[in-house]
Amino acid sequence: MNETCKxxxxxxxxxxxxxxxxxxxHPTADEVYDLVRKRLPRISLGTIYxxxxxxxxxxxxxxxxxxxTQRRYDGNTENHYHLRCLACGLVKDIIIHPLKKWxxxxxxxxxxxxxxxxxxxxxxxxxxxxxxxxVQSILPGLNAxx
Amino acid sequence: MNETCKxxxxxxxxxxxxxxxxxxxHPTADEVYDLVRKRLPRISLGTIYxxxxxxxxxxxxxxxxxxxTQRRYDGNTENHYHLRCLACGLVKDIIIHPLKKWxxxxxxxxxxxxxxxxxxxxxxxxxxxxxxxxVQSILPGLNAxx
DNA sequence: TTATATGCAAATTGTTTGCCTAGGC
DNA sequence: GCCTAGGCAAACAATTTGCATATAA
Numbered sequence: 231m232n233e234t235c236k237x238x239x240x241x242x243x244x245x246x247x248x249x250x251x252x253x254x255x256h257p258t259a260d261e262v263y264d265l266v267r268k269r270l271p272r273i274s275l276g277t278i279y280x281x282x283x284x285x286x287x288x289x290x291x292x293x294x295x296x297x298x299t300q301r302r303y304d305g306n307t308e309n310h311y312h313l314r315c316l317a318c319g320l321v322k323d324i325i326i327h328p329l330k331k332w333x334x335x336x337x338x339x340x341x342x343x344x345x346x347x348x349x350x351x352x353x354x355x356x357x358x359x360x361x362x363x364x365v366q367s368i369l370p371g372l373n374a375x376x
Numbered sequence: 377m378n379e380t381c382k383x384x385x386x387x388x389x390x391x392x393x394x395x396x397x398x399x400x401x402h403p404t405a406d407e408v409y410d411l412v413r414k415r416l417p418r419i420s421l422g423t424i425y426x427x428x429x430x431x432x433x434x435x436x437x438x439x440x441x442x443x444x445t446q447r448r449y450d451g452n453t454e455n456h457y458h459l460r461c462l463a464c465g466l467v468k469d470i471i472i473h474p475l476k477k478w479x480x481x482x483x484x485x486x487x488x489x490x491x492x493x494x495x496x497x498x499x500x501x502x503x504x505x506x507x508x509x510x511v512q513s514i515l516p517g518l519n520a521x522x
Numbered sequence: 523t524t525a526t527a528t529g530c531a532a533a534t535t536g537t538t539t540g541c542c543t544a545g546g547c
Numbered sequence: 548g549c550c551t552a553g554g555c556a557a558a559c560a561a562t563t564t565g566c567a568t569a570t571a572a
Binding site: 277 | 552554555
Binding site for chain 2: 525526527528530536
């Protein structure tokens with residue numbers, strides 16, 4: 231990751247960072263495309279993807295690798311966890327850090343050098359509960375609460 | 377998930393379950409394809425995908441939704457966590473359950489109904505350390521140990 | 523015998539890349 | 548003016564689907 235070399239200050243990049251950081255919506259690439267296109271109608275998807283990559287390399291945004299087919303991006307570059315609604319897909323930030331202990335213990339148990347972890351909680355958000363929206367598809371690999 | 381209706385007992389399905397459950401390799405769809413093709417050379421990738429879906433719906437295997445571009449499948453249908461080597465991609469099972477507490481606390485804090493969570497640890501496995509294989513790409517969204 | 527499963531190929535979806543022109547420095 | 552960035556379209560990779568035939572029940 232070459233954080234030193236500079237990116238040029240272009241309209242596309244300014245609008246992208248602005249749109250991604252303004253809400254806390256964790257948009258996918260094509261959602262960013264739609265948002266940016268309202269302000270720069272001639273922008274192309276290729277540019278969106280190239281810049282999402284570059285901007286996250288430079289640390290201006292964060293590339294999330296949550297479960298699911300589409301990657302999401304986050305204007306909040308701090309380390310934090312996510313809580314995803316299984317009914318509407320909404321992703322909310324949460325601020326707990328309960329796993330440092332296991333990162334210390336696992337090397338002894340497994341011989342791995344631990345570099346980090348990924349954690350997301352899954353559930354139904356308050357407004358989906360209210361509207362009785364449901365989980366569209368049974369989710370795989372779910373460590374459900376007992 | 378309609379677990380009641382029965383799947384037919386076919387060669388393809390028997391071999392698939394057998395191959396997926398025999399090791400603890402967490403194969404991708406095309407790895408399953410390669411394994412199964414050794415025993416059923418005329419099987420098609422479409423069948424592999426269709427059956428991976430059906431078999432995991434019926435609970436015979438587990439569909440994992442870890443980070444990364446390719447989905448993986450697991451013969452171990454118990455809830456458990458994974459430890460993935462960033463250098464060689466190997467996925468190992470681990471058996472800790474540290475997060476029940478947060479599943480109890482989050483509903484109060486967030487109003488979400490919590491259905492579960494996904495957790496994987498990332499690191500370098502002992503044999504990659506030995507061979508000095510490295511992380512090919514900086515991984516996004518990594519909650520690195522401080 | 524009848525419905526479900528499979529093989530094969532084409533279609534879809536999300537993402538990446540090449541090439542030529544536009545625009546930041 | 549030079550070199551990076553962007554538009555556009557084509558390439559790619561993973562997965563899904565349509566349809567005619569084969570096979571389990």
